[in-house]
Amino acid sequence: xxxxxxxxxxxxxxxxxxxxxxxxxxxxxxxxxxxxxxxxxxxxxxxxxxxxxxxxxxxxxxxxxxxxxxxxxxxxxxxxxxxxxxxxxxxxxxxxxxxxxxxxxxxxxxxxxxxxxxxxxxxxxxxxxxxxxxxxxxxxxxxxxxxxxxxxxxxxxxxxxxxxxxxxxxxxxxxxxxxxxxxxxxxxxxxxxxxxxxxxxxxxxxxxxxxxxxxxxxxxxxxxxxxxxxxxxxxxxxxxxxxxxxxxxxxxxxxxxxxxxxxxxxxxxxxxxxxxxxxxxxxxxxxxxxxxxxxxxxxxxxxxxxxxxxxxxxxxxxxxxxxxxxxxxxxxxxxxxxxxxxxxxxxxxxxxxxxxxxxxxxxxxxxxxxxxxxxxxxxxxxxxxxxxxxxxxxxxxxxxxxxxxxxxxxxxxxxxxxxxxxxxxxxxxxxxxxxxxxxxxxxxxxxxxxxxxxxxxxxxxxxxxxxxxxxxxxxxxxxxxxxxxxxxxxxxxxxxxxxxxxxxxxxxxxxxxxxxxxxxxxxxx
Numbered sequence: 001x002x003x004x005x006x007x008x009x010x011x012x013x014x015x016x017x018x019x020x021x022x023x024x025x026x027x028x029x030x031x032x033x034x035x036x037x038x039x040x041x042x043x044x045x046x047x048x049x050x051x052x053x054x055x056x057x058x059x060x061x062x063x064x065x066x067x068x069x070x071x072x073x074x075x076x077x078x079x080x081x082x083x084x085x086x087x088x089x090x091x092x093x094x095x096x097x098x099x100x101x102x103x104x105x106x107x108x109x110x111x112x113x114x115x116x117x118x119x120x121x122x123x124x125x126x127x128x129x130x131x132x133x134x135x136x137x138x139x140x141x142x143x144x145x146x147x148x149x150x151x152x153x154x155x156x157x158x159x160x161x162x163x164x165x166x167x168x169x170x171x172x173x174x175x176x177x178x179x180x181x182x183x184x185x186x187x188x189x190x191x192x193x194x195x196x197x198x199x200x201x202x203x204x205x206x207x208x209x210x211x212x213x214x215x216x217x218x219x220x221x222x223x224x225x226x227x228x229x230x231x232x233x234x235x236x237x238x239x240x241x242x243x244x245x246x247x248x249x250x251x252x253x254x255x256x257x258x259x260x261x262x263x264x265x266x267x268x269x270x271x272x273x274x275x276x277x278x279x280x281x282x283x284x285x286x287x288x289x290x291x292x293x294x295x296x297x298x299x300x301x302x303x304x305x306x307x308x309x310x311x312x313x314x315x316x317x318x319x320x321x322x323x324x325x326x327x328x329x330x331x332x333x334x335x336x337x338x339x340x341x342x343x344x345x346x347x348x349x350x351x352x353x354x355x356x357x358x359x360x361x362x363x364x365x366x367x368x369x370x371x372x373x374x375x376x377x378x379x380x381x382x383x384x385x386x387x388x389x390x391x392x393x394x395x396x397x398x399x400x401x402x403x404x405x406x407x408x409x410x411x412x413x414x415x416x417x418x419x420x421x422x423x424x425x426x427x428x429x430x431x432x433x434x435x436x437x438x439x440x441x442x443x444x445x446x447x448x449x450x451x452x453x454x455x456x457x458x459x460x461x462x463x464x465x466x467x468x469x470x471x472x473x474x475x476x477x478x479x480x481x482x483x484x485x486x487x488x489x490x491x492x493x494x495x496x497x498x499x500x501x502x503x504x505x506x507x508x509x510x511x512x513x514x515x516x517x518x519x520x521x522x523x524x525x
Contacts, residue, residue, distance in 0.1 A: 031083035034061050034076040041067045044104045052120035063087065065101035070109040074147050078109050081150040085164050088263035092256035096172060099179045105141060112148040119144065130423050137163040139170020152268040155278060157295050159271040162223035169214040187213055190250040199244055202430060204230040216240055216247040223265035227519040229323050229427040272312050274305040284349045294323065295330050302340020307379040311338050314396045317521045321514035323427035325434060328408045334373045338382060339364060350374050365395045368403035375399040391480035393473050394523050401472035405465050408434035431514055442468055445504045454502060457486040471505040474498040478523035
């Protein structure tokens with residue numbers, strides 16, 4: 001059996017982009033085989049869901065007394081990875097494992113092409129659209145994980161953190177509360193210490209004591225994401241130990257891993273990566289390369305993987321704290337294409353869908369338009385050195401800056417946006433919705449700058465959209481070799497020069513991109 005499982009793992013790994021990648025965090029060949037669920041499993045399911053569960057769950061594995069179940073379409077390896085994660089996390093806490101077994105705990109896996117409310121237990125959940133947009137796993141009874149996250153698949157919206165570790169830690173938290181009378185006080189004390197010291201400002205970790213524990217547990221096991229709309233810079237064990245010693249000691253003592261039991265999470269493959277476009281995205285067959293930037297599609301044909309991944313990274317960084325804006329692009333169906341050296345705009349399938357005169361086919365980049373919903377950049381520019389004499393600035397940042405103006409900066413005000421109660425996504429917190437008020441402010445700033453004679457001799461003087469784009473490029477140090485304004489001794493090509501030269505534009509860019517007070521990023525080659 002062990003040999004057969006190893007063969008399955010190797011075959012599966014070879015199906016992943018980049019060839020076989022070993023599961024460094026453990027050897028799943030030591031786990032039991034995947035079988036059909038026994039009747040005893042269904043007895044653990046709530047009676048009202050039991051019949052639906054019998055029709056839905058066809059795969060099963062036993063994790064030292066805790067059942068894990070999934071539908072037929074879920075890969076066996078996802079169940080085996082669950083075994084690996086659970087047994088390693090609880091290696092030092094057999095009492096917690098025993099308490100879970102005694103309570104009838106079980107776990108289920110959400111298939112990569114399923115949504116949260118496809119699970120029998122969740123089929124009648126309220127507000128399914130909100131849940132399915134946000135949730136790829138929950139703690140509790142049952143505990144659930146997303147297949148794509150377990151298997152490090154390229155189409156995982158949480159590709160830089162382990163949802164399995166986070167959600168299972170919620171289950172551990174509730175179990176410790178039941179079996180350890182002192183647990184809640186210890187956890188609450190560590191949480192209050194973090195609050196009182198101002199740690200984890202504006203992050204998911206500081207929301208309440210339970211999320212605090214799960215977030216720092218992820219960091220302890222080296223699998224928390226960092227530097228986005230609800231995460232700060234603490235994502236690994238050593239960072240946690242230095243930043244929050246009380247929290248570190250809380251999780252270290254809670255898991256009680258002895259010599260030979262230590263474990264840190266590792267991905268089955270490096271993400272993000274480049275692969276063939278998945279069939280479910282219905283991508284034109286012209287495009288043979290695909291990478292996912294926080295759910296935003298980046299495509300190519302002749303462009304190299306390095307350029308596609310650089311574009312992916314730039315998108316992630318640019319919108320690190322404004323995922324709501326990127327979500328608007330995703331909802332619109334917009335895509336970014338990286339042109340290869342021998343390609344032109346006229347080669348792209350979208351070119352054939354619009355009047356030829358509407359696109360400059362001799363150009364090496366393309367701005368967004370609602371007709372074809374495409375942004376195009378040139379591989380040479382993506383990989384270029386911005387210090388070169390002919391550098392034109394980062395095209396990825398430029399086309400997105402201009403596009404966000406048209407797609408989000410001119411839309412009507414939503415009168416209900418601030419009165420949605422609990423139906424607010426994490427990435428919508430602490431930001432102002434982009435709408436026509438943005439354009440009104442931009443027009444005011446542009447008109448004022450022109451009346452004062454600013455930006456003469458530069459592209460920013462052209463119109464307020466280019467004024468905005470030049471400001472965004474300067475803010476991220478991505479302007480390249482630009483001309484200095486006629487009234488300035490130096491080009492406005494960095495954040496510092498922008499702040500000094502045009503404070504109003506600087507403030508608008510900083511508010512819009514929401515980098516103030518967060519871990520910084522500047523564009524580099």
